[in-house]
Amino acid sequence: MPGRLHTGVKICGLTEEAGFDACVEHGADWIGFVFFDRSPRCVTPQQAASLASRGVGQAKTVGLFVHPRDEDIARVLEHAALDVLQIYASEERAQQVAQAFGVSVWLSFPVAGAADLPASCPVQKMLIEPRPPKEATRPGGNAQKLDWSMLAGWKPLFPWMLAGGLRVDNVAEAIRITGAPDVDVSSGVESAPGIKDPALIAQFVRNARQADRN
Known part of the structure; x- marks a missing residue:
């Protein structure tokens, strides 16, 4: 992966100070x-604001929403x-949200196979992750691992991020197989849910960055 500075790392689902400070x-x-x-x-929005104030300018903050109304985001x-x-x-x-709020929008895009991979990106970035099982109560964050082989050789002309089942012990392999420019982890760096x-x-950050050098 010549020419890039490093794999971008997103840590998702922060709820407490120690985790935020570690990020x-x-x-x-x-x-x-x-x-x-x-x-x-x-x-809550107040909890997020309090945590974000601990690292102003150190990392960008991302808010995850599921089928939100404009008022949900505005709140x-x-x-x-x-x-x-x-x-x-x-x-x-997703395009409507981008136009309404003038903020960078990423679209979470669950896939089951190579045929599901997007051909274009309507917003700033696509987040590629496994399609959740039918019994799941959440569209993501289920610790499912994507079949990385479906992404081998996939070279989209738009920004994207890999998510789903990433952990300390597999993130380097995931980057090597998929060529993912960015990776997203949540449960894979937890001692308990949240x-x-x-x-x-x-x-996790160290292993993702080490993958660039290998």
């Missing part, structure tokens, strides 16, 4: 907050000045 200390590029009440990582932005809105919605809805492990955060 900043170890150089995560993006720190994510979940605004979806079915998730064990859900935070969060009243308290937390997010850099990115990551949403589960249709491509048309509680991040600072040591795992440090190792």
Whole structure:
């Protein structure tokens, strides 16, 4: 992967100070907050704003929303000045959100096979992850691992990020197989649902960056 500085790392689902501080200390590029009440990582806009204030200018903040109404997003932005809105919605809805709020929008795009991979990007970035099982209560954050082989040789002309089942012990392999420019982790760096492990955060970032040099 010549020419790129390093793999971008997003740590998602921050709920507490120790985890947030570890993200900043170890150089995560993006720190994510979940605004979806079915998730064990859900935070209030006030909690997100308080955490974000601990690392102003150190990493970009991402808010995750599931089929949000404009008022849902506006209520969060009243308290937390997010850099990115990551949403589960249709491509048309993602474009509407981008136009309404003038903030970078990422579209979460679950796939089951290579035929599902997007041919274009209607917003600033596509987040490629596994399609959730039928019994799942959440569209993402289920610790499912994507079949990375479906991405081998896939070279889209738009920004994208790999998510789903990434951990300290497999992130380097995932980057090597898929060529992912950015990676996203949540449960893979947790000691309990919603509680991040600072040591795992440090190792995950280190292993993702080491993959660039290999």
